[in-house]
Amino acid sequence: MRIDVVTLFPEMVEHAARFGITGRARERGLWRLGLWNPRDFATDNHRTIDDRPYGGGPGMVMMAGPLGQALDAARDAQRADGCPAPRTIYLSPAGAPLTHRRVMELARAPDAGYVVLAGRYEGVDERLVATVDEEIAIGDFVVSGGELPALMLIDAIARLLPGALNDEKSALEDSFADGLLDCPHYTRPEVYEGIAVPDVLLSGHHEEIRRWRLAQSLRRTRERRPDLLAGRTLTKEEAALLGLNDN
Numbered sequence: 001m002r003i004d005v006v007t008l009f010p011e012m013v014e015h016a017a018r019f020g021i022t023g024r025a026r027e028r029g030l031w032r033l034g035l036w037n038p039r040d041f042a043t044d045n046h047r048t049i050d051d052r053p054y055g056g057g058p059g060m061v062m063m064a065g066p067l068g069q070a071l072d073a074a075r076d077a078q079r080a081d082g083c084p085a086p087r088t089i090y091l092s093p094a095g096a097p098l099t100h101r102r103v104m105e106l107a108r109a110p111d112a113g114y115v116v117l118a119g120r121y122e123g124v125d126e127r128l129v130a131t132v133d134e135e136i137a138i139g140d141f142v143v144s145g146g147e148l149p150a151l152m153l154i155d156a157i158a159r160l161l162p163g164a165l166n167d168e169k170s171a172l173e174d175s176f177a178d179g180l181l182d183c184p185h186y187t188r189p190e191v192y193e194g195i196a197v198p199d200v201l202l203s204g205h206h207e208e209i210r211r212w213r214l215a216q217s218l219r220r221t222r223e224r225r226p227d228l229l230a231g232r233t234l235t236k237e238e239a240a241l242l243g244l245n246d247n
């Protein structure tokens with residue numbers, strides 16, 4: 001997979017993309033990162049990339065010209081690197097909320113290419129927004145730039161690429177991957193500040209442990225994120241663990 005990011009702060013993206021699972025996946029060649037600064041495509045002496053909004057009002061808008069040039073250069077680089085149909089994604093508060101389902105879809109084609117646009121200021125000239133394939137939002141809060149949302153999207157995709165995780169099972173057993181929150185986790189010591197690890201986890205009864213964890217996940221999800229349960233059908237076992245009837 002190849003991902004190109006169009007950003008006024010390429011160093012921010014480059015630096016963050018070096019760490020952890022996503023950084024290791026990159027070292028393993030599972031994905032490649034390209035970075036494009038619209039400032040490098042500005043035509044005037046001051047390398048201007050923003051201007052005042054037509055109609056007035058506070059703040060600045062990213063100009064279509066340099067941004068369009070940077071996006072074109074990114075798409076050309078993708079094609080030259082064996083990604084014939086790059087998909088352009090704009091991280092935007094007006095986008096569709098990102099879900100793990102969408103992340104899995106985007107990660108499913110390991111040979112795909114994505115051009116990711118991160119905005120700054122008040123946003124991007126609408127004539128450029130109109131050219132993107134998809135708008136994605138990471139959450140309902142104000143941020144100062146699209147770089148961190150872009151990095152969250154990239155992180156979520158890269159860790160799903162085949163070979164990124166050392167323990168191949170853990171991507172499947174993630175909370176959210178099966179639509180439920182995680183069960184509580186414990187490690188040594190057995191007693192911390194007077195609080196003991198639940199007995200069942202020390203029992204060695206694997207089937208009991210599996211059922212306890214599933215029950216914890218289900219109760220936690222019902223308590224804290226009932227919206228997640230609403231979009232999911234319960235198995236008979238799950239319904240029983242939540243104390244529901246089968247009819």
Ligand code: 4FN
Nearest residue numbers: 091092093119120122123137138141142143145149
């Ligand atoms: N944000 C809101 C409403 C209006 C504006 C914003 C906002 C960064 C370039 C966009 C924000 C949120 C989630 C990108 C927010 C995201 C962004 C995102 C984002 C600078 C213009 C801006 C209703 C969400 C509170 C600034 C809501 N996911 N504007 O934050 O890019 O990806």
